[in-house]
Amino acid sequence: MKRKAGIHKLYQSPEQADEKLWGRQTIPDSRRGFLKKASLTAMSMAVGGKIVFAENMPSGLIPAILADDELPFEIPGKDPGLVILNDRPVNAETPPHLLDDKITPADKLFVRNNGIPPENIDVNNWTLTIDGESVANKKTYTLADLKSRFKNYTYQLTLECGGNGRSEFNPPAKGNQWTTGAVGCSKWTGVRLKDVLNDVGIKSDAVYIGYYGKDTHLSGDPEEVVISRGVPISKAMEDESLIAWAINGEDIPLMNGYPLRLVFGGWPASTSGKWLERISVRNIIHDGPKMGGDSYRVPCEAVPPGAKVPDENMCIIESMPVKSLITYPKTGAQISEGRTLNIRGHAWAGDNRVNEMHYSIDFGVTWKKCQLEAPANRLAWQHWSAKIDFPQKGYYEVWAKATDDQGRSQPMIVPGWNPKGYLNNACHRIAVMVK
Numbered sequence: 001m002k003r004k005a006g007i008h009k010l011y012q013s014p015e016q017a018d019e020k021l022w023g024r025q026t027i028p029d030s031r032r033g034f035l036k037k038a039s040l041t042a043m044s045m046a047v048g049g050k051i052v053f054a055e056n057m058p059s060g061l062i063p064a065i066l067a068d069d070e071l072p073f074e075i076p077g078k079d080p081g082l083v084i085l086n087d088r089p090v091n092a093e094t095p096p097h098l099l100d101d102k103i104t105p106a107d108k109l110f111v112r113n114n115g116i117p118p119e120n121i122d123v124n125n126w127t128l129t130i131d132g133e134s135v136a137n138k139k140t141y142t143l144a145d146l147k148s149r150f151k152n153y154t155y156q157l158t159l160e161c162g163g164n165g166r167s168e169f170n171p172p173a174k175g176n177q178w179t180t181g182a183v184g185c186s187k188w189t190g191v192r193l194k195d196v197l198n199d200v201g202i203k204s205d206a207v208y209i210g211y212y213g214k215d216t217h218l219s220g221d222p223e224e225v226v227i228s229r230g231v232p233i234s235k236a237m238e239d240e241s242l243i244a245w246a247i248n249g250e251d252i253p254l255m256n257g258y259p260l261r262l263v264f265g266g267w268p269a270s271t272s273g274k275w276l277e278r279i280s281v282r283n284i285i286h287d288g289p290k291m292g293g294d295s296y297r298v299p300c301e302a303v304p305p306g307a308k309v310p311d312e313n314m315c316i317i318e319s320m321p322v323k324s325l326i327t328y329p330k331t332g333a334q335i336s337e338g339r340t341l342n343i344r345g346h347a348w349a350g351d352n353r354v355n356e357m358h359y360s361i362d363f364g365v366t367w368k369k370c371q372l373e374a375p376a377n378r379l380a381w382q383h384w385s386a387k388i389d390f391p392q393k394g395y396y397e398v399w400a401k402a403t404d405d406q407g408r409s410q411p412m413i414v415p416g417w418n419p420k421g422y423l424n425n426a427c428h429r430i431a432v433m434v435k
Helices: 014-021 037-047 143-149 193-200
Strands: 083-087 090-093 127-131 139-142 152-160 183-192 208-213 230-232 242-247 261-263 276-282 297-299 314-316 323-328 333-335 340-348 354-360 382-389 394-404 428-434
Touching (some): 127 193, 139 143, 139 193, 143 183, 152 242, 183 193, 183 340, 193 242, 193 276, 323 394, 323 428, 340 354, 340 394, 354 382, 382 394
Parallel strands (some): 127 276, 333 428
Antiparallel strands (some): 083 090, 127 139, 152 183, 183 242, 208 230, 208 276, 242 261, 297 314, 323 340, 340 382, 354 394, 394 428
């Protein structure tokens, strides 16, 4: 099948794409469709073999083998396998099979920038200022001060872009069309934000903290702030909330915030400010750039796809939803009939913990339990694995589903639509051919 238009572009209207490509007929209000014999033959030819359990395949679903569309791009200090989504500012995601390490290597951590990183960084003279309406004493620390005056801590912390998975929403949402790779869990070293806040003294009316970085706005205007977000004081005062200078024991890569950044595990990565130079302690919800409108906010209540939502009906994203990723094997794997397939991956659940992990090979009709490891520490992702025996030759899709400690599971299809395509935690799936 020729894909000059691009499979994702065709599937911006899933049902129409199904009809155009395969001739699938969909019953209104039904997530299953009927494939005619000729249509099933066409789809089987496209994926390279018989689709086992085809009768269970939801309508409007791009076969995972066709959805894999990697474009190599090189960023200094990063693995050449990262996929670029934007070059001004630089944004790049990591294909799932490159996230197989239990601790994400720095060169494989996704890049999400809003502006241009600072140049000619002088680490010896880098400072961090703590100010705001709700501090008792404004203070400025050098990087050396932070390292020597406060106890250092290291945690594995999961960072995920709020828009990870945006490419699957319909109608399409504006922004970088992330698939699954804007996530990682590295080992971060720094000082606890709460220790620094306690050192300056925060007033009883403190509500929020807002950060400011040294990146430059795309306009080139040095006075225009690129992004200034933050978190409530309760999140700022958690043990795992860090002002970090190292990742996996080494300097943070420039594209990920060198030499200093915030790290708030389990919340949208946009709260974890990079190239950190100032933290303002506020007596109101922080009102910096990208804190209002539809930036990192979703409708407080469910809305129809494509709806216009007033600002007052939008809520700030806080803890990220339960989610998982298959990191081995790479989608498109082929095995011989009768062989057992070992699969593995990671699962995470924002501020919560993952309690169970399941997989399906029949498009979600039945699920089997995976082995799930405990997290290395709070807010670290958890590793899971399973062994799969396939009943016959043909094309399969392996789907992964995590359930958190509140009983919330990943949906099999894209969850509630929102204007900016945030919080897609639909099941990850890969293609497997048994020959």
